[in-house]
Amino acid sequence: xxxxxxxxKTYNADTIPVKALDHVDLKIEEGEFTxxxxxxxxxxxxxxxxxxxLDTPTNGxxxxxxxxxxxRSSADMITYRRDHIGFVFQDYSLMPxxxxxxxxxxxxxxQGRPKAERAARSKALLEAVGIGDKGKQFxxxxxxxxxxxxxxxxxxxxxxxxxxxxxxxxxxxxKSTSDLLDIMRQLNxxxxxxxxxATHDQRVMDRAKRVIQFDDGKIIDTKI
Amino acid sequence: MITKIAWRNLWRNKRRTVTSISSIFFAVILAIxxxxxxxxxxGQMIDTAARFYMGYAQVHQKGFWEDKSxxxxxxxxxxxxxxxxxxxxxxxxxxxxxxxAMAATDTLTKGVMIVxxxxxxxxxxxxLSQKVTKGQYLTSDSKDIIIGEGLANYLGITVNDTLALLGxxxxxxxxxxLYRVQGILKHPNPQMNNQVIYMSLPTVxxxxxxxxxxxxxxxxxxxxxxxxxxxxxxxxxxxxxAYEVMSWxxxxxxxxxxxxxxxxxxxxxxxxLYVVIAFGIFSTILMMTIEREREFGILTAVGMIRRxxxxxxLQEALFIGLxxxxxxxxxxxxxxxxxxxxxILIEGAKGEAMAKMGMExxxxxxxxxxxxxxxxxxxxxxxxxxxxxxxxxxxxxKTVEAIHS
Ligand SMILES: Nc1ncnc2c1ncn2[C@@H]1O[C@H](COP(=O)(O)OP(=O)(O)OP(=O)(O)O)[C@@H](O)[C@H]1O
Ligand SMILES: [Mg+2]
Numbered sequence: 001x002x003x004x005x006x007x008x009k010t011y012n013a014d015t016i017p018v019k020a021l022d023h024v025d026l027k028i029e030e031g032e033f034t035x036x037x038x039x040x041x042x043x044x045x046x047x048x049x050x051x052x053x054l055d056t057p058t059n060g061x062x063x064x065x066x067x068x069x070x071x072r073s074s075a076d077m078i079t080y081r082r083d084h085i086g087f088v089f090q091d092y093s094l095m096p097x098x099x100x101x102x103x104x105x106x107x108x109x110x111q112g113r114p115k116a117e118r119a120a121r122s123k124a125l126l127e128a129v130g131i132g133d134k135g136k137q138f139x140x141x142x143x144x145x146x147x148x149x150x151x152x153x154x155x156x157x158x159x160x161x162x163x164x165x166x167x168x169x170x171x172x173x174x175k176s177t178s179d180l181l182d183i184m185r186q187l188n189x190x191x192x193x194x195x196x197x198a199t200h201d202q203r204v205m206d207r208a209k210r211v212i213q214f215d216d217g218k219i220i221d222t223k224i
Numbered sequence: 225m226i227t228k229i230a231w232r233n234l235w236r237n238k239r240r241t242v243t244s245i246s247s248i249f250f251a252v253i254l255a256i257x258x259x260x261x262x263x264x265x266x267g268q269m270i271d272t273a274a275r276f277y278m279g280y281a282q283v284h285q286k287g288f289w290e291d292k293s294x295x296x297x298x299x300x301x302x303x304x305x306x307x308x309x310x311x312x313x314x315x316x317x318x319x320x321x322x323x324x325a326m327a328a329t330d331t332l333t334k335g336v337m338i339v340x341x342x343x344x345x346x347x348x349x350x351x352l353s354q355k356v357t358k359g360q361y362l363t364s365d366s367k368d369i370i371i372g373e374g375l376a377n378y379l380g381i382t383v384n385d386t387l388a389l390l391g392x393x394x395x396x397x398x399x400x401x402l403y404r405v406q407g408i409l410k411h412p413n414p415q416m417n418n419q420v421i422y423m424s425l426p427t428v429x430x431x432x433x434x435x436x437x438x439x440x441x442x443x444x445x446x447x448x449x450x451x452x453x454x455x456x457x458x459x460x461x462x463x464x465x466a467y468e469v470m471s472w473x474x475x476x477x478x479x480x481x482x483x484x485x486x487x488x489x490x491x492x493x494x495x496x497l498y499v500v501i502a503f504g505i506f507s508t509i510l511m512m513t514i515e516r517e518r519e520f521g522i523l524t525a526v527g528m529i530r531r532x533x534x535x536x537x538l539q540e541a542l543f544i545g546l547x548x549x550x551x552x553x554x555x556x557x558x559x560x561x562x563x564x565x566x567x568i569l570i571e572g573a574k575g576e577a578m579a580k581m582g583m584e585x586x587x588x589x590x591x592x593x594x595x596x597x598x599x600x601x602x603x604x605x606x607x608x609x610x611x612x613x614x615x616x617x618x619x620x621x622k623t624v625e626a627i628h629s
Contacts, residue, residue, distance in 0.1 A: 045628070054525055055624045075529060082527020089627070093522045097232035102225070109225045110527050158527070 001065060002028040002051070002162070002194075008059035009046050009217075020046040022217035024060070030161065031192045033185060035205050038214035044198035045166055047214070051196065052085050052164045053077050064162075082110055086155025088165035092147040094139040100126060100150045101135035107157040125153040129183050145176025152183060156193070165197045169204055181207045226532055230539035237512075241544060244508050248548025249555075251501045252599050255494045256556040259595045260563065262490045264588035266483045270448065272584065273479060274472050275350045276412050279442035280451050281471045283308060283317075283462065288439055289470060294323050295395055297437040298466075307461045308441060313454040315446050318345025319438035321428045325391030325399065327421070329379050336375065338389070338421045340428025341442075349444045352409065352422075359383035359407030366424045370407035374418035381405060389421070394434035401431055494599075498606060506610040509541055513614040520618055521626025534615045538608065545607035549600045557596065563589035 009021040020043045028034060036044050049055040051062060053069055062069040064084075072080060081087075094103045104122035113121075126132050129149035131142075139147050148168060155163050165184075169177040185207060187193050197204055205211050213221035234241045274280045285298035300319050308317045321340040326333055343362035347353045353361035362370060369387070376382060385405050393399040403423070411417040429435050445451055455471045462469060473480045520533055568587040570578060575585030 049624050052525075054627070078524055078527055078529050081525065087525055089522070093519075093627075095229065095519070095523075097229055097236065102228075106225060106229075107526060110529075110532070154526070 001030060002026075003063040004028070004051070004060070005063070006060040007047075007050065007057050007062065009043070009050060009055070010058045013058070019217050021050070021057070024217070024219055026212070026219065028194065028196065030194055031188065033188045033195045033207075033209040034197070035208035035211045036196060036198045036214060037200065037205060037211055038220075040200075042214040043217040044214055046217075048164050048166050048196065048198050052087060053081050082107065083158055084160050084162065086158070086160040086163040088148070088151050088155050088163065088168045090167040090170045092139070092144070092151045092171075094147055094150055094154070096139055099136050099138055100131065100142065100146075100153075103139070103150055104153045104157050107154055111158055121157065122153070125156055126150070128156075128187070129153045130179065143176070144171050145173070145179060148172060148176070148180055149183065152180070152187075156187065160193070162194045162196070165195065167199055167201075168197060169199065169201045174203065177201065177203050226536050227539055230536045231543060233512075233536070233540055234543055240508060240512075244505055244544050245548045245551070247501050247504055248545060248603055249552045251497055252549060252552035252603060253556045253559075255497065255599045256552070256560065256596055257563075257589075258490060258494065259599075260560050260589040260591065261587060262487060263592065263595060264564070264567070264590040266487070267448070267590055268584060268586065268588045269479065269483065270472060272412065273476060274448070276352075277350075277416065278472055278475050279349060279440075280445045280448055281443040281455050281458070281469060282475060283441040283443070283458070284439060284468050284470070286464070286466055286468045289468060289475075292439075294392060294432060294439075297321070297394060297434055297439050300436050300438045304462070304467070305441070308443065308458060310461070311454055311457055313445050313447055313450050313457075314443055316345055316348050316444040317441045318342040318349075319425055320440050320442055321425060321432070321434070321438045322440075323391055323399075323428070323432055325389045325421075327375070327379065328388045328390065329381060329385075332379050334375065334378060335419065336371075336389070336421050337416070337419050338391070338423065338428060338431070340423050340425050340431075340438075342425055343422075345442070345444075346422075349442065355409040355411060356407045357410050359405070361407055361409075362422060362424050364424055365426055366406065367427055368404045368406035369421050369423045369427075370409050371405055371422075372417040372420040373408050373410045374414070375420065376405070376408045378418065383408060387421075389431070391432070393432040394437065397433040399431050399433065498602060502606045502610060505541075505544070505606065506613070509537070509610050509614050510617070512540065513537060513617055517621055517626045518629055520621055521623050521629070524621075524623045525627060530619060533618055537614055537618065538611050541607040541611040542604070545604050549603050553596055553600065557591065560589055560591035560595075564591040 004024055004026040007021050007024040011018040011020055024047065036047060038044055046055070050057050056070055095106065098106060101122045104125055105118040108118040108121065123132065123135065126135050129152050131146050131149050134142060134146060139150065142150065169180060172180065181204065184195055188195050197208070199205065209224065211223045212219055285296050288296040305317060308314060319342060323338050325336055325338055327336040343364055347361070356370060357373060359370065379387070381387060383405055386402055387405060388402050389400070391399040411420055425438070429437060445454060451471045455469050458469045523533060524530065567589065570585040570587065578585040
C-alpha cells in the first residue's frame with residue numbers, strides 16, 4: 001500500500017515559485033488501476049515523478065509498505081526503482097540499439113539475473129504483451145503500438161509491484177490504445193500489479209478502476 | 225551487454241565514428257613513419273660513425289681513453305683477441321695504433337693523424353678499400369702508406385711521391401721516417417680526409433718503436449642494437465684491471481646528445497599532432513554524450529546505476545581508439561618493414577650535398593615495435609582523458625530534467 005501524505009512540490013522556490021503539487025493526500029491500494037487526470041499543467045507528471053522516486057518532494061512523505069520512499073541515497077534510489085517500479089513513457093523510450101528482447105533483458109541484466117532466466121522471461125513477457133514474434137526486431141522496425149508493448153514488457157521485467165505510466169497512449173491510434181489497455185488490465189488482474197496512469201485520454205479513464213482528478217496541484221475529485 | 229550496447233552505439237552515427245577512427249589512424253601512421261625515419265637516420269648516423277672510424281665498441285688498455293697518450297699502449301695478445309671474438313655478437317675485431325705526427329714535403333708541412341691498422345679488418349668494417357681513388361689499398365705488411373685526398377691536395381703530392389713523417393715514439397723514442405704514397409683515398413669524414421694517413425700495423429709499430437703494441441681493438445658487431453649488451457658481456461670476460469671496454473655511445477657522447485635532442489624534438493611534433501587530434505576526439509565524444517542526455521535519463525530512471533553508464537562511455541571511446549590504433553598498426557608496420565628494406569635514395573644536388581657532409585644520401589627507416597607501442601599507449605591514454613569530462617557531464621545530469629528535455 002502507498003500512503004501519500006501532505007505532498008508539496010514547489011518549483012523555482014527562490015525566483016517565481018510554482019506550486020506544482022499543493023498538499024496532496026492519497027492512499028493507493030495494491031492492485032489498483034488508477035488514472036490520474038486533469039488539465040495540462042495541473043501536476044500529473046510531477047506527481048508521478050515523485051511517486052516513482054525520480055524527483056524529490058518539497059514537503060510531505062510517501063510511504064510504500066510503511067517505508068519512506070525518499071529516505072534513500074540517490075544511488076539506492078536507482079536500484080530501488082530498478083527492482084520495484086516499472087516505468088512507461090509517452091514516447092516509449094526504448095534503447096534504439098537493442099532488439100525488443102534485449103530491451104526487456106537489459107533490466108534483468110542490471111539486476112544480475114542469470115542469462116537463461118533473462119532469455120526465458122523476456123520471451124514470455126513479449127508473448128504476454130502479444131508481440132512474441134517481434135523479439136528480434138529493433139525498435140525502429142516496430143509500430144508505435146508495438147514499441148509501447150515492448151516498453152510495458154520492459155517495465156514488467158524486474159517483477160515490480162507498481163507500474164507508473166505517463167501518457168502511455170498519447171502517441172497511439174485507437175486500436176493500439178485499446179489493445180494496450182487490454183494488456184495492462186489483464187496484468188493488473190492476473191498479477192495484481194498496481195498501475196498509476198497519468199492521462200488525458202478518455203479511453204484510459206473509461207477502463208480505469210479509479211480516476212483521480214487533479215487541478216492546480218490539488219486533488220479535486222476521486223471516482224471509483 | 226554494456227559492451228554490446230557501447231559497440232552498437234558507435235554505429236548510430238557511422239560517419240562521425242569513421243571520421244574519429246580515421247583521424248586516429250592517420251595520426252598514428254604519421255607518428256610511426258616519422259619516428260621510424262628518425263630512428264632510421266640515427267641508426268645510419270651511428271653506422272656511419274662506427275663503420276668509418278670508431279667501430280661499434282673498442283677495447284683499450286685501462287685508462288687510455290682518459291689521456292689518449294702514445295705511452296698508454298697495450299700488447300696485442302692472441303688470448304685477448306680470442307676472448308673478444310668468442311662473443312656471439314662480435315663480427316670482427318682488429319688492432320689499431322693511432323698517433324699524431326708532422327708530415328713534410330720539400331716545401332710544406334702539416335699535422336697529420338696516423339692510423340696504423342689491419343687493412344683486412346678495416347676493410348671488413350668500412351669497405352675502406354672502395355674509397356681508394358688512386359693507387360693501391362694497403363696489405364697487412366705494406367711498408368708504404370695511403371693518405372686522404374684532402375691531405376694529398378694540400379701537400380700537392382700524389383701516388384709514388386715520398387712524404388716525411390716526424391713524430392714522437394713510444395716512451396720518448398723519436399720517430400722519423402720517409403714513406404712512399406701507394407694510394408689516395410677519399411674519406412667520407414671531411415676532417416679525416418684532410419689529415420689522415422693509413423699504414424699497416426707493423427709499419428706504424430716500427431715507426432713509433434712499439435713492436436706488437438696497439439692502443440685499441442676496434443670491434444664490429446652483427447646487431448648494432450645489442451651493442452650495450454655485448455659491451456657488458458665483454459666486461460665480464462676481460463680483466464678490467466687491465467682493459468677498458470667502451471661502446472660507441474661512450475666513445476662519442478656528443479653524438480648521443482645530438483640524437484637525443486633531435487629525438488625529443490620529433491616527439492614534441494608528435495605530441496602537437498596528438499593534441500590537435502585529441503581536441504577533435506574530445507568534441508566528438510562530448511557531442512555523443514550531450515545528444516544522448518535524455519537516453520541517459522531514461523536509463524537511470526529504469527535502474528541503471530551511473531557507474532555503468534560511465535563504463536559504457538569509456539568503452540565507446542576505447543573502441544574508437546582501439547580500432548584506430550589496431551588498423552594503423554596493421555597498415556603501418558608492413559609499411560615500415562617495406563621501407564626498412566627499401567630506403568629512399570636521395571638523388572641530385574641534395575644527395576651530393578649530403579655526401580659531401582659525410583652522410584650517405586639515403587633516407588633510412590627502421591621497423592621496430594619500440595616505435596609503435598608508445599603511440600598505441602599514448603592514443604589509448606588520450607581516449608581515456610577525452611572521456612573524463614563527458615563522464616563528469618553525465619554525472620551532473622538530473623534524471624527528471626533529462627527525461628523531460
Ligand atoms: N522543472 C520544472 N521547473 C519549473 N516548473 C515546472 C517544472 N516542471 C513542471 N513545472 C510546472 O509545474 C506545473 C505542473 O507541471 P506538470 O508537468 O506536472 O503538469 P502535467 O499535469 O503533467 O501537464 P501535462 O498534462 O501538460 O503533461 C506546471 O505549471 C509546470 O509549468
Ligand atoms: Mg505531464
